[in-house]
Amino acid sequence: MRKVIIIPARYGSTRFPGKPLVLLWDKPLIQWVYERALESGLKEIYVATDDKRIFDTVVNFGGKAIITGEHPSGTDRVAEAANILGFSEEDLIINLQGDQPLFPAEYFHKLVQPLLLDPQIPMATLATPIKNKADLANPHKVKVVLDQRGRALYFSRSLIPYFRPPGKEPVYLKHVGVYAYRKEFLDEFVKLPQGDLERAEKLEQLRALEHGYSIAVSLVPEDIPEVDTPEDLEYIKFLTREP
Template sequence: MSQDRVAVVIPSRYASTRFPAKPLAMLCGKPMVQHVYEKAAASSADLTVVATDHQAIYNTVVGFGGKAVMTAESHPSGTDRIAEAVSKLGGEVDIIINVQGDEPLIPTSVIDELIAIMKCDPSIEMATVAVPGNRATMTENNVKVVFGEDRFALYFSRSMIPFLRKGGVEAPVYLHWGIYAYRRSALERFVSLPPGRLENCEKLEQLRALENGIRIYVHLSELESIGIDTPEDLVRAEKKLLEGR
């Protein structure tokens, strides 16, 4: 296993159409961003940092003893925000794990599994996670992924893939879990590329990687988390946290 230095970077944006100031929403007595930070900091990564565009989030992270980096408000995506944060980090960072700031229940073990994958196989430029899905209940809000026998992604879509045609043989459906691992060189290349036609069509930035020959390894997990998009999701997450105590 390589000795590459690993950083978990948590993009944390203040503005949100559906849930303004979401990272600062209280969850079981702590701001949501603190839950995410603590899960990431418990991993085998060498460094955990929040990349934010708002002083209140920065102050909150520093206040609970975490590390934060201020980034521009103008970034079109969390990946661009992460790239700026990495450029500002002291010391060399070889592998970057992108943990979304709205995943307060993310299992630390999933982060560690991605780190191990990247350290064990230097040929992998980028990796992500998928979990089994239910064809009957998934909607266009759920991103699906199909991958080859080698576990590298073939495509991501909001549509149902693979499509089950009448008379066809059922195949498993996988839900994409938006945590990513990047080699630093792949991250820098990714953010230098313009959005592609598939990305612009589906509004999925990971398609930019596939369109430009950056292969994405898909790690399969049976675990789950709850992404917080609305105040209702926060209620569900709090219930799950309390049940786990």
């Protein structure tokens, strides 16, 4: 069983065009993400893109990249790349978003651990306790609720669970948008039709739940900032500034 990281990257982001190639200090954003992946200790790391500018940038800094076709989602792009590269059904494919330049190396191992422990689990992801009260009402901060085994019951842009006093308010969990799949399931997942819940919430992971598949969720202590807008990039610069 091989463990592989594939980073989907596209140039035409609606809110931040050209995002993978914008400079974060002296390096393009995609290089920061790639170098974080290297810190995991995994040897097989690829950027999957349909843009030659991104491909050339990755190759020029010494990374590995692969050209795919155009796709409606990063998951579809990762699935095509995994097939082009010839990975086996039992291999584990990590889908690391190309806008997470501060992804901690230890989170990779938390992510894949459920798949290593239980061969019946087809995919896994991460979640973290919400510490910023403003995130509770923010639809861009996706929430998740779990069962007693740490499997996802539901993901939502709304606040879940609903708290009805009296009693102790629950710990709300934010979904961290990174995934690990068994290659066999990834091929199946991208063929599944969208369900009503996925269409309503615009959350791709709900497709797995709607079709009866389990998603293991490991808890991590801290959230991971993402770069969705130019303002997010400035915040990352603030976090990574030299003292």
